[in-house]
Amino acid sequence: MTRVPVSVIIPALNAAETLPTQLDALAAQDVRGPWEVLVVDNGSTDATAEICEAYASRLPLRLLHCRLRGTSPARNTGAAQAQGELLLFCDADDEVAADWVEAMRTALESYDAVGGAVENDRLTEPGMPYVPRHPDHLPVVAGFLPRAITANLGVRHEVFDAVGGFAADYDYGGPDTEFCWRLQLAGYRLGYAPNAVVHYRHRHTFRSMAVKAYRTGRSRGRLFRDFGPSGMPRPRLAGVALRWARLVLTLPLLPFSAHRRWRWAEQASGAAGRVVGSARFRVLYL
Structure with missing residues (x-):
């Protein structure tokens, strides 16, 4: 060649x-x-x-x-x-x-x-x-x-x-x-x-943005399975609890702001992906 x-x-x-x-x-x-x-x-x-x-x-x-x-x-x-x-x-x-x-x-x-x-x-x-x-x-x-x-x-x-x-x-x-x-x-x-x-062309629909965040979150379980032994850290429990608490507490505010709805959906989709990734790859990475 x-x-x-x-x-x-x-x-x-x-x-x-x-x-x-x-x-x-x-x-x-x-x-x-x-x-x-x-x-x-x-x-x-x-x-x-x-x-x-x-x-x-x-x-x-x-x-x-x-x-x-x-x-x-x-x-x-x-x-x-x-x-x-x-x-x-x-x-x-x-x-x-x-x-x-x-x-x-x-x-x-x-x-x-x-x-x-x-x-x-x-x-x-x-x-x-x-x-x-x-x-x-x-x-x-x-x-x-x-x-x-x-x-x-x-x-x-x-x-x-x-x-x-x-x-x-x-x-x-x-x-x-x-x-x-x-x-x-x-x-x-x-x-x-x-x-x-x-x-860069960002995802411009609500669904495509949420799917991207979910799949990115899900991939973290696989990354932790493969790179945890090399030093990739597990999220701290306090940080995980704070993330989920913020999602719950901000839920009532979503009808008043399109920006907040996009941000909430992105974060919620990523969090759900981490749960699924943890189960699929048999690790704890939330």
Whole structure:
């Protein structure tokens, strides 16, 4: 396989509505030397494949297919076929900022893997009563280790292969954390790339927000099962009691504020997910 400096990998499932925005942003990048964009179709039934074909004259784009459903198998499929010495991951429903590719490449000169900055407002639907904010740094998750999100992640190809790629059995809310933790525990360096910006598209319906929070909460049980022996702490009982008490006490206030309803639903869904995750993975992580 002939290596190129950079491969950009995008998992896509029925992404026809948003994928052109991401591909337009990539087509506008000023990239030094050869590179490639790999869109991994994860079983789309819309016009995702046709859109990729339409961009073939504007981008060094290859369309791949992954029959095993899930973003982690799709990303692993892209990495297995990628020719790049550096693997850059982004999503089909976001938009990379100008010079994203070069900013990630520069950051990877100093680190084995990097997470870029996340901008929260550009793609936000008007009228959303609550918009979560990503911090201007890599957050420490669950009081253990920092992680980058897969919507803006870069890693050296040899490092990706050395740690075994993404864990295919982790569902939403856990793959990026699990990968970044496993990478760091293997002795590799994870850094922050503040100049590599991705405009992030937040969940804009009440249901999608609640589902995301629930699945993220549920994944914490699996993370604790796998990383508790390495030092991931269990939540303190006082903090758990306070979280549940706050949910109960603020319940009567929900009819008066859409913002409060979104925040309450997000927190309640996450708490319910932790209960289910504790039972499913036979741990106590509330």
